[in-house]
Amino acid sequence: MADTPSNMLPLGTKAPDFELLDTVSQKRLNLQQLKGENATVIMFICNHCPFVIHVNPVLVAIANHYQKKGISFIAISSNDAEKYPQDAPDKMTLHAKENKYPFVYLYDETQEVAKAYDAACTPDLYVFNKELDLVYRGQIDDSRPRNGITATGDDLKHALxxxxxxxxxxxxxxxxxxxxxxxKN
Incomplete structure (x- = not known):
């Protein structure tokens, strides 16, 4: 398990546009269709990462709570599915259903979207205001799989x-x- 930190995209950065396959609906969706009325949370996650597995229940609870307040949540996996088949789109579909994701789970096959957001790790979180300006990036909270701190989502909830x-x-x-x-190489 490699401990990789976020790159911390500069605050105020405009959300890079994208169009990706939603592995649940099997439709291609873009940022303009998915953005929230009040804010948009973009999360780079994947199926197998222990750090994501650790916070999945909290991400689902936060999304269920804040979507009612006009905040959209968008999950994206950018992992190389050839080398990591557990992160392939068909597995993403199952993973989203098993974890009861209340948000889309998009596949970034070319990895261009992850590069545009300067994403480095999973989970890597970005909060954009209604104008799609970056107002928060970084951790969900201080918990990690091995540190004994309970996952609460406090940093993300505070930002929202x-x-x-x-x-x-x-x-x-x-x-x-x-x-x-x-x-990908």
Whole structure:
């Protein structure tokens, strides 16, 4: 299990546009179709990473709560499915259903979207306001699979509450730590 930190894309960065296959609906969807009325959370995740598995229940709970408040959640897997078949689109479909994902689970086959977002690890989280300007990036919270801290999603929830209340997030934004994205050669 490699501990890879986020690259921390500069705040204020516009969300790079994309169109990717949703492995649940089997439709190609783009950012403009998926963005939220108040904010958009983009999460680079995958099926097999222990760091993602550790926070999956919290991500689902947060999405279920905040989607009602006009915040959209978009999960993207950019891993090389040839070398990591457990992250192939058909496995992503099953994974999304098993984990009851209330959000789309997109496949970034070319890895261009991960590169556009400067994503480095799974999970790597980005929160964009309604204008699609980056207002938060980094960790969901301080918990990790081996550190004994319970996953709460506090850092992500704080960022979302700041957006909803039109307040600047002055809390330190810490990089996420996770498995590196499995890049193609």
């Amino acid at each position: 509450d700041c957006v909803l209340n039109n307040k600047e997030n002055t809390k330190e934004q810490k990089p996420s730590i996770g498995c590196n994205i499995k890049w």
